Amino acid sequence: xxxxxxxxxxxxxxxxxxxxxxxxxxxxxxxxxxxxxxxxxxxxxxxxxxxxxxxxxxxxxxxxxxxxxxxxxxxxxxxxxxxxxxxxxxxxxxxxxxxxxxxxxxxxxxxxxxxxxxxxxxxxxxxxxxxxxxxxxxxxxxxxxxxxxxxxxxxxxxxxxxxxxxxxxxxxxxxxxxxxxxxxxxxxxxxxxxxxxxxxxxxxxxxxxxxxxxxxxxxxxxxxxxxxxxxxxxxxxxxxxxxxxxxxxxxxxxxxxxxxxxxxxxxxxxxxxxxxxxxxxxxxxxxxxxxxxxxxxxxxxxxxxxxxxxxxxxxxxxxxxxxxxxxxxxxxxxxxxxxxxxxxxxxxxxxxxxxxxxxxxxxxxxxxxxxxxxxxxxxxxxxxxxxxxxxxxxxxxxxxxxxxxxxxxxxxxxxxxxx
Amino acid sequence: xxxxxxxxxxxxxxxxxxxxxxxxxxxxxxxxxxxxxxxxxxxxxxxxxxxxxxxxxxxxxxxxxxxxxxxxxxxxxxxxxxxxxxxxxxxxxxxxxxxxxxxxxxxxxxxxxxxxxxxxxxxxxxxxxxxxxxxxxxxxxxxxxxxxxxxxxxxxxxxxxxxxxxxxxxxxxxxxxxxxx
Numbered sequence: 001x002x003x004x005x006x007x008x009x010x011x012x013x014x015x016x017x018x019x020x021x022x023x024x025x026x027x028x029x030x031x032x033x034x035x036x037x038x039x040x041x042x043x044x045x046x047x048x049x050x051x052x053x054x055x056x057x058x059x060x061x062x063x064x065x066x067x068x069x070x071x072x073x074x075x076x077x078x079x080x081x082x083x084x085x086x087x088x089x090x091x092x093x094x095x096x097x098x099x100x101x102x103x104x105x106x107x108x109x110x111x112x113x114x115x116x117x118x119x120x121x122x123x124x125x126x127x128x129x130x131x132x133x134x135x136x137x138x139x140x141x142x143x144x145x146x147x148x149x150x151x152x153x154x155x156x157x158x159x160x161x162x163x164x165x166x167x168x169x170x171x172x173x174x175x176x177x178x179x180x181x182x183x184x185x186x187x188x189x190x191x192x193x194x195x196x197x198x199x200x201x202x203x204x205x206x207x208x209x210x211x212x213x214x215x216x217x218x219x220x221x222x223x224x225x226x227x228x229x230x231x232x233x234x235x236x237x238x239x240x241x242x243x244x245x246x247x248x249x250x251x252x253x254x255x256x257x258x259x260x261x262x263x264x265x266x267x268x269x270x271x272x273x274x275x276x277x278x279x280x281x282x283x284x285x286x287x288x289x290x291x292x293x294x295x296x297x298x299x300x301x302x303x304x305x306x307x308x309x310x311x312x313x314x315x316x317x318x319x320x321x322x323x324x325x326x327x328x329x330x331x332x333x334x335x336x337x338x339x340x341x342x343x344x345x346x347x348x349x350x351x352x353x354x355x356x357x358x359x360x361x362x363x364x365x366x367x368x369x370x371x372x373x374x375x376x377x378x379x380x381x382x383x384x385x386x387x388x389x390x391x392x393x394x395x396x397x398x399x400x401x402x403x404x405x406x407x408x409x410x411x412x413x414x415x416x417x418x419x
Numbered sequence: 420x421x422x423x424x425x426x427x428x429x430x431x432x433x434x435x436x437x438x439x440x441x442x443x444x445x446x447x448x449x450x451x452x453x454x455x456x457x458x459x460x461x462x463x464x465x466x467x468x469x470x471x472x473x474x475x476x477x478x479x480x481x482x483x484x485x486x487x488x489x490x491x492x493x494x495x496x497x498x499x500x501x502x503x504x505x506x507x508x509x510x511x512x513x514x515x516x517x518x519x520x521x522x523x524x525x526x527x528x529x530x531x532x533x534x535x536x537x538x539x540x541x542x543x544x545x546x547x548x549x550x551x552x553x554x555x556x557x558x559x560x561x562x563x564x565x566x567x568x569x570x571x572x573x574x575x576x577x578x579x580x581x582x583x584x585x586x587x588x589x590x591x592x593x594x595x596x597x598x599x600x
Contacts, residue, residue, distance in 0.1 A: 185528045190521070191461035193572025197565050199525035211568070237525075283523060336457070381524035 172257025250366030456574025529561025
């Protein structure tokens with residue numbers, strides 16, 4: 001590399017950037033939220049009362065210092081803002097009109113009905129008040145108990161400021177990049193103890209996986225993942241191009257908080273150690289509802305996605321997306337059919353039968369092939385038989401930290417589990 | 420020991436043996452409630468389609484091979500495989516497993532798919548013999564390997580015993596195949 005002429009270096013750099021950019025596409029960028037402005041600004045707000053139609057609750061969170069909320073002339077009064085999801089904040093800024101409150105509380109709530117007081121004042125003097133108050137919740141409320149004047153209480157602005165550093169991307173995500181390790185006709189989940197009893201699998205992450213793998217054997221073996229602390233095993237049916245095995249060169253395993261309501265994301269539990277999950281349908285006989293893997297082209301979005309192989313333009317890569325079920329029954333690490341202990345969300349919530357929300361594993365594989373898909377076959381058959389197996393061996397503390405710091409607060413983290 | 424050997428010899432060439440009653444008695448003596456495991460199910464649900472495919476391969480021999488020794492061996496193997504398949508299916512019924520092939524449409528080691536079978540069927544004479552012997556050996560090797568694993572990793576004694584019988588049959592069958600060289 002040190003002797004490479006500048007043009008080559010630029011090309012290499014460009015390739016690296018393209019690769020990195022490609023790997024950030026797990027989540028639709030339009031759903032990402034900025035952390036630069038008050039997290040209360042423009043959010044839905046409610047108040048105990050208004051003085052008149054010109055002083056609505058929303059005027060206190062509109063970012064406009066010339067409009068205000070004003071209450072009726074009675075005690076107590078409150079103004080609450082819905083932040084959309086559970087958020088950590090460390091500052092509340094109150095810009096009072098002349099009609100301020102001398103006694104009030106700042107409160108938080110997860111549901112808008114039961115409140116926790118995080119700050120109390122009984123001798124406030126109005127004006128601009130910056131309160132260094134820390135809390136976490138979807139709802140933040142000013143609860144005023146004593147007025148300074150004969151009028152109600154009135155705020156030009158009510159601002160809640162995020163505890164997050166600026167430029168944090170509001171996407172609940174962490175990831176592991178786990179390259180291809182080896183191929184074997186083995187499956188320690190479906191055919192435990194029976195080497196050779198499966199179609200050919202391509203393995204990623206833990207370097208030891210075979211038909212006899214157990215949680216203990218995985219925990220005692222190395223991984224090629226970034227981070228190396230993830231000794232989990234991931235595997236898929238091998239892809240063949242004209243009968244020759246092709247291994248993916250992009251191998252990212254995202255862990256996401258999505259597919260359920262934001263307030264439920266805040267309740268995400270760590271994936272339990274030893275959990276086994278199978279996604280997709282190795283026995284699918286058609287690209288129908290029984291199959292949920294998707295094929296598309298990296299850098300050729302116009303091709304669209306399909307349950308079967310797609311024809312990618314020369315110079316692009318065939319890519320496979322597969323979302324694993326994220327609702328756990330809270331009891332079993334596996335089940336007889338290897339599926340029924342897990343479920344997909346229904347109506348943006350985990351069903352009562354599988355009440356425990358865990359991070360959603362999204363497997364994104366990029367294969368260095370393009371062109372006529374009639375040359376492609378999986379060891380399990382056509383493209384719609386794509387499936388994935390996951391055997392969780394993340395160290396408990398590492399998994400817990402990432403769920404706490406990335407998933408629940410909705411923060412995009414990297415392989416190290418930090419923003 | 421002699422009885423078992425005789426029985427296994429019969430498995431190779433005839434309709435085979437009933438499951439030894441001593442197995443059930445042994446379980447009672449040890450007071451262990453034997454249950455079928457995922458490994459038992461995986462082994463059984465692979466052996467059945469493997470034998471079914473092998474029978475289709477064996478059925479090609481009489482009309483395509485001109486080697487009397489090979490035709491005779493294929494006939495004996497077909498008889499043995501049909502008997503074996505009967506015992507495997509009986510066990511599947513006992514295990515309450517459905518008549519499903521979890522490997523349908525998959526490319527499996529040692530098992531010819533429909534396309535591969537057609538390719539073999541398009542040949543005859545020595546060319547057919549060579550292809551047939553390659554695929555037959557792959558089938559015998561692979562089913563022996565997986566059955567050896569079932570012997571050690573399996574759960575229920577009935578399944579492990581049947582796996583042991585199958586492993587022994589395969590050794591004899593591979594020997595018989597080798598004698599054609």
